[in-house]
Amino acid sequence: xxxxxxxxxxxxFLGIAAVMAIGLGRDxxxxxxxxxxxxxxxxxxxxxxxxxxxxxxxxxxxxxxPGLINVFASWCVSCRIEHPFLMRLKAEGxxxxxxxxxxxxxxxxxxxxxxxxxxxxxxxDPTGRTGINLGVTGAPETxxxxxxxxxxxxxxxxxxxxxxxxxxxxxxxxxxxxx
Amino acid sequence: xxxxxxxxxxxxxxxGPALAVLPEEQLKDPVLEARARHLSxxxxxxxxxxxxxxxxxxxLAADLRAxxxxxxxxxxxxxxxxxxxxxxxxxxxxxxPPINPATLFLWFGPALLLLGGAFGVWRYWRGRSVxxxxxxxxxxxxxxxxxxxxxx
Numbered sequence: 001x002x003x004x005x006x007x008x009x010x011x012x013f014l015g016i017a018a019v020m021a022i023g024l025g026r027d028x029x030x031x032x033x034x035x036x037x038x039x040x041x042x043x044x045x046x047x048x049x050x051x052x053x054x055x056x057x058x059x060x061x062x063x064x065x066p067g068l069i070n071v072f073a074s075w076c077v078s079c080r081i082e083h084p085f086l087m088r089l090k091a092e093g094x095x096x097x098x099x100x101x102x103x104x105x106x107x108x109x110x111x112x113x114x115x116x117x118x119x120x121x122x123x124x125d126p127t128g129r130t131g132i133n134l135g136v137t138g139a140p141e142t143x144x145x146x147x148x149x150x151x152x153x154x155x156x157x158x159x160x161x162x163x164x165x166x167x168x169x170x171x172x173x174x175x176x177x178x179x
Numbered sequence: 180x181x182x183x184x185x186x187x188x189x190x191x192x193x194x195g196p197a198l199a200v201l202p203e204e205q206l207k208d209p210v211l212e213a214r215a216r217h218l219s220x221x222x223x224x225x226x227x228x229x230x231x232x233x234x235x236x237x238x239l240a241a242d243l244r245a246x247x248x249x250x251x252x253x254x255x256x257x258x259x260x261x262x263x264x265x266x267x268x269x270x271x272x273x274x275x276p277p278i279n280p281a282t283l284f285l286w287f288g289p290a291l292l293l294l295g296g297a298f299g300v301w302r303y304w305r306g307r308s309v310x311x312x313x314x315x316x317x318x319x320x321x322x323x324x325x326x327x328x329x330x331x
Contacts, residue, residue, distance in 0.1 A: 031269060031271050032269055034269050102238065127242075128239070128242050129242075137225045137239065
């Protein structure tokens with residue numbers, strides 16, 4: 001009984017400390033995605049770029065092949081930071097699809113002309129509704145979609161070499177190998 | 180000076196909380212608009228996070244306000260309109276989280292800690308009063324008698 005009086009506060013303290021340590025280690029700005037494990041919400045968007053034969057981005061584009069959707073906008077500062085790395089990935093032969101989110105007019109197209117175009121397909125979402133259906137809270141965000149069109153991962157913030165090698169690339173390889 | 184003070188005072192009284200809801204966003208139907216205003220006070224701006232979508236100037240908050248009004252106009256109940264946003268942004272979009280296993284501690288943790296503290300205090304006080312001194316043994320009684328007779 002005596003010993004219990006000492007052990008109980010220690011256990012309670014360790015419990016609270018553990019909860020708080022977990023809380024401190026997490027970025028509160030990153031919300032859990034509601035879409036993980038669910039199929040992409042249906043969308044069929046036009047291309048913001050001209051001269052691409054009108055191919056936009058549709059939710060049905062992911063059947064049979066895993067893919068990436070990178071949410072970007074010309075007003076987004078972090079997208080500017082992320083962009084050179086996306087260009088590098090394109091040079092390495094990685095296929096990336098873009099979602100031009102809440103951009104006015106041809107601002108997205110001009111951005112791609114100015115800084116280079118790392119995208120295979122680009123969907124133009126000026127109202128931001130497709131982004132909201134995806135649960136996007138800001139740009140840039142990157143989604144990994146599997147062969148069945150199911151969302152498997154969401155990365156918030158710029159894709160950098162570390163995220164790519166430790167998370168995105170291994171996941172894509174795994175999805176590629178899936179039946 | 181007095182005039183200036185009066186002016187400042189008047190302006191302070193007039194200034195209400197700054198709302199981000201723009202006049203052109205508002206619905207024509209006052210009943211629907213009132214419902215939308217009431218609901219948007221319960222919904223969190225997912226960009227700024229500690230503001231309601233009603234208070235936030237973030238473009239995404241404006242989009243969410245517009246969606247909310249669209250849902251209501253389309254005939255959604257309050258619950259359906261909220262569920263529409265929860266589907267996209269999770270329970271986080273609600274400023275008042277629902278009671279479920281993940282939020283149990285959030286809801287009842289403070290009461291639990293208070294109860295624990297009250298129990299500790301009760302134990303402490305009871306422990307102090309319960310320890311009554313043991314009666315004196317015959318030796319001690321003899322010494323006490325001797326001491327008392329010495330002083331008297």
